[in-house]
Amino acid sequence: MADQSTIVLFSGDLDKAIAAFIIANGAAAYDHEVTIFFTFWGLNALRKDEVVKTNKGLLEKAFGWMMPRGAKKLGLSKMNFAGLGPQMIKHVMKKHNALTLPQLIELAQEQGVKLVACTMTMDLLGLQQEELIDGLEYAGVAAYLGDASNGKVNLFI
Amino acid sequence: MKADLVLDTKGMACPMPIVKAKKALDGLAPGQIMEVQSTDKGSVNDFQAWVKQTKHELLSYKEESGIYKFFVKKI
Numbered sequence: 001m002a003d004q005s006t007i008v009l010f011s012g013d014l015d016k017a018i019a020a021f022i023i024a025n026g027a028a029a030y031d032h033e034v035t036i037f038f039t040f041w042g043l044n045a046l047r048k049d050e051v052v053k054t055n056k057g058l059l060e061k062a063f064g065w066m067m068p069r070g071a072k073k074l075g076l077s078k079m080n081f082a083g084l085g086p087q088m089i090k091h092v093m094k095k096h097n098a099l100t101l102p103q104l105i106e107l108a109q110e111q112g113v114k115l116v117a118c119t120m121t122m123d124l125l126g127l128q129q130e131e132l133i134d135g136l137e138y139a140g141v142a143a144y145l146g147d148a149s150n151g152k153v154n155l156f157i
Numbered sequence: 158m159k160a161d162l163v164l165d166t167k168g169m170a171c172p173m174p175i176v177k178a179k180k181a182l183d184g185l186a187p188g189q190i191m192e193v194q195s196t197d198k199g200s201v202n203d204f205q206a207w208v209k210q211t212k213h214e215l216l217s218y219k220e221e222s223g224i225y226k227f228f229v230k231k232i
Binding site for chain 1: 168169170171172173175176178179207210211
């Protein structure tokens with residue numbers, strides 16, 4: 001059986017999400033079976049860019065409006081400067097030929113990295129499956145632990 | 158050294174050289190040799206670790222005016 005690696009992406013910060021996806025893509029190149037488990041703010045990295053019409057309550061709608069809508073909208077954990085920071089980082093990443101977060105996500109899916117959305121925190125934040133990108137799996141802590149128990153590398157970001 | 162495949166990852170940033178190398182190596186037959194070219198300064202340590210873990214063989218590597226060349230034999 002192939003070695004396994006898992007990452008919990010809890011954070012919704014751009015820099016942390018980039019780090020998580022670089023490690024995940026590297027692990028996939030190591031022939032590991034890789035799982036990224038998205039919970040809490042990490043789920044925002046999986047949101048579609050466009051507004052998806054859903055049927056939900058006022059509080060859930062408010063959450064939806066306040067949280068970043070997708071990988072292109074995430075802020076930085078440091079030096080965010082009300083959105084100027086991410087523009088700055090994207091500029092230097094381009095200069096250094098580093099892949100953008102949407103490209104890293106696409107590459108991870110292409111390499112067979114398993115992207116799992118935590119259904120419990122989706123409920124808390126009022127996120128529905130239709131609002132998230134395609135190709136995800138939906139599960140809870142037991143499924144994550146099943147993978148992590150076999151994992152050689154398990155990270156919480 | 159004569160390689161069966163030359164993979165150019167010059168200018169690419171981490172993790173692309175390793176990702177590309179894995180894909181290229183998947184397409185080779187056991188015993189064949191791949192030459193990877195990279196300008197990433199981390200690639201010497203990266204390739205040594207990667208080859209060891211994936212059980213392939215790093216035959217040799219060298220640096221020529223900022224370009225690293227790795228010769229990897231598929232096992």
